[in-house]
Amino acid sequence: MSGKKLFYLILVSTTSFASMALEIITARMVSGFTHNYVAAQCLTISVFILGLGCGSYLFNFIKRKSILNLLKIEIGLYFVFFFSFFSIEFFHIYVTRSDIAFSEKTLLLLCFPQIFVFVAATLVGTEIPFFYEYFKNELRSASFGKTLAFSYFGSFLAGYVVAGWWLSQFKLFNTFNLNLI
Numbered sequence: 001m002s003g004k005k006l007f008y009l010i011l012v013s014t015t016s017f018a019s020m021a022l023e024i025i026t027a028r029m030v031s032g033f034t035h036n037y038v039a040a041q042c043l044t045i046s047v048f049i050l051g052l053g054c055g056s057y058l059f060n061f062i063k064r065k066s067i068l069n070l071l072k073i074e075i076g077l078y079f080v081f082f083f084s085f086f087s088i089e090f091f092h093i094y095v096t097r098s099d100i101a102f103s104e105k106t107l108l109l110l111c112f113p114q115i116f117v118f119v120a121a122t123l124v125g126t127e128i129p130f131f132y133e134y135f136k137n138e139l140r141s142a143s144f145g146k147t148l149a150f151s152y153f154g155s156f157l158a159g160y161v162v163a164g165w166w167l168s169q170f171k172l173f174n175t176f177n178l179n180l181i
Helices: 003-034 037-061 067-097 102-139 144-180
Strands: none
Touching (some): 003 037, 003 102, 037 102, 102 144
């Protein structure tokens, strides 16, 4: 396997790892705020998958499929990751101190974080076909199946590492910081 192919596969896996880690961290935050683990997980996963589909669809409208546009997507994703944790945390503080009824607070705390999940997943849904198109031209042997396989592998690895190890060892904030690195 050439160095370019290896770089491509690692890049696809790493970006999927980061986006799935954001989804896991957000679901964990939401379940902690609402004390409803099942609703938090179901809603966050559903919104994440919806965002992936929307991003894949939006990819068709990107006219220039250049490395510069891919870099813009990655930078946008980084900023969504960075601002999501603090925005969700501040929103939680605001809602819990407000005079809103408990059921409305729960609904707000379930729904607001999903904005970040949706935006991040839309960007990720755009980047997966972007990776394939760009590297298909570069490597002449990239296949969509391999691209998806390594994307799914990165997501699996995030589920195993973030949910199974980092959250129990480093707690929520430090796990978020590890994901930004």
